[in-house]
Amino acid sequence: MATNALATWITVGVNILWIALLFLWLTGLGNWIQVYWYRADIRSKLNLLGGLADEAKKATLDFMNKNNAKDAASLLDRLTDFFTIDPVSVEPTDIISRMRHLLNIRDMRFKDSFIEAMPNSDDVTRSIASTAAEITSALNFIYKYVRHLLLFSEKTKNWYLILQLEIFMPQIVQLAQTYRKALDDFLTKVPVGDGAGPMVALRLAGPDAKWREVTEDTVVTETNFEGRNIILVKAKGPASTVGRPGEAAEKVIREAIAQGRKVSLMITVDAALKFEGEATGDVAEGVGAAIGDPGPEKIRFERVATEYNIPLRAVIVKMGMDEAILAMNQDIYNGVEKAVERVKQIIRSESREGDTVVVIGVGNTAGVGQ
Structure with missing residues (x-):
């Protein structure tokens, strides 16, 4: 009797489970639950990315202030969002010359900014500060781009974009953590x-x-x-x-x-x-x-x-x-x-x-x- 009762309860439990799975599949509720978990995980990792960007900014500011930089916070804010627009590639004539011109302007803008902000520092220290600013900019871009993809997918109800983002989050986090560690190595002026x-x-x-x-x-x-x-x-x-x-x-x-x-x-x-x-x-x-x-x-x-x-x-x-x-x-x-x-x-x-x-x-x- 006890064995038959146990078998009956097992059968009932299995049937209930199948009905629940069928309900989740027919209503799409299972996908919604899965997406909810993905979103929670992405938000957790997004907070980590934001923390890495903030740490990089603080470390860079500390280095600049330690070397008596003038208005370091304002300079770093400007350079963090600095960008270079690629030259027109539809017309390839002299594209290399145009690209070289733009890259040289970018390099000179960074160099001149740090010469102006850190006039009493040597060229090596200024170059390290410039590299630190570029790493900070990269981490800030990674954070903002991941946040953009998450918010855009939520806004458009594009759950497939959330799935893709969740798949790539481990590589993105690993890249950001590498950049953060690299910043410390550059600030200590060791060979990379x-x-x-x-x-x-x-x-x-x-x-x-x-x-x-x-x-x-x-x-x-x-x-x-x-x-x-x-x-x-x-x-x-x-x-x-x-x-x-x-x-x-x-x-x-x-x-x-x-x-x-x-x-x-x-x-x-x-x-x-x-x-x-x-x-x-x-x-x-x-x-x-x-x-x-x-x-x-x-x-x-x-x-x-x-x-x-x-x-x-x-x-x-x-x-x-x-x-x-x-x-x-x-x-x-x-x-x-x-x-x-x-x-x-x-x-x-x-x-x-x-x-x-x-x-x-x-x-x-x-x-x-x-």
């Missing part, structure tokens, strides 16, 4: 993963190299390697800048050729994103210009190489996106050492004694002097 390229150039130059500034925020030196004359180019450190490596490389190549020297090889060295499963610090080589540039600098490498028929080679040090903007770890440093040896190997095999070889260390040179 993206400094692998400049560090390779520095290692090839040696400690006694005499560097000169060849174009804005970009320096060059010369050394000898097994009978070859090596021209090395990198951003001017230890400020937080990527300089103008394409413009500098084009200038030094034209100078060398005007002096009657044979430029037989150009090598760009940069950090590059690795695939999941690949080891941080792995080194690979290829053909072309290794530079994460929207176009103006990269095309200078390609044009001068084509004009003078110079082989354009690339060496990359692989790392994750988070590792590229965080303090350089041991794996990346080991990758730098491997990249130095790979560059030497390419020089040996693809140039001859008496040739001139140009090596460009591309990347952010924060914490990497000369």
Whole structure:
């Protein structure tokens, strides 16, 4: 009897459950409950994003005020929403020149703002403050964009947009947390993963190299390697800048050729994103210009190489996106050492004694002097 009663109650319970599930499916109530949970989770993560943006703003303001910046809060508020509008691409004529012009204006606006606000600070400190402002701006944009998508989906009752947003929230939060941690690393003025390229150039130059500034925020030196004359180019450190490596490389190549020297090889060295499963610090080589540039600098490498028929080679040090903007770890440093040896190997095999070889260390040179 007890067994039959238990079986009956189980059957009744299962039937009630099926009826409830059928009711939720027919009325759409189940989807509404699911969306409600998604919205609650997104709002929770949105609060986290807002907190990260606020922390970044406070850390940047503290750094600026510590260095006696004038009206730091007002300046940061203006730069946080600063934007650059891409040039017209429907008419591609001289689009690179127009893009370069806009990017140069943007860079100069940031630089001039911090020179005016921090007149008693050195160039390195001002560059760090500028980078901190850009990271703060990025975090603020992430927060506002996620908030926009959430509010817009609620306003239009677009539950599929909420579902998509919920799917991508873990990656968005991870990206924001990486930016926040990167801010602390930049403020302490340590080399970051993206400094692998400049560090390779520095290692090839040696400690006694005499560097000169060849174009804005970009320096060059010369050394000898097994009978070859090596021209090395990198951003001017230890400020937080990527300089103008394409413009500098084009200038030094034209100078060398005007002096009657044979430029037989150009090598760009940069950090590059690795695939999941690949080891941080792995080194690979290829053909072309290794530079994460929207176009103006990269095309200078390609044009001068084509004009003078110079082989354009690339060496990359692989790392994750988070590792590229965080303090350089041991794996990346080991990758730098491997990249130095790979560059030497390419020089040996693809140039001859008496040739001139140009090596460009591309990347952010924060914490990497000369």
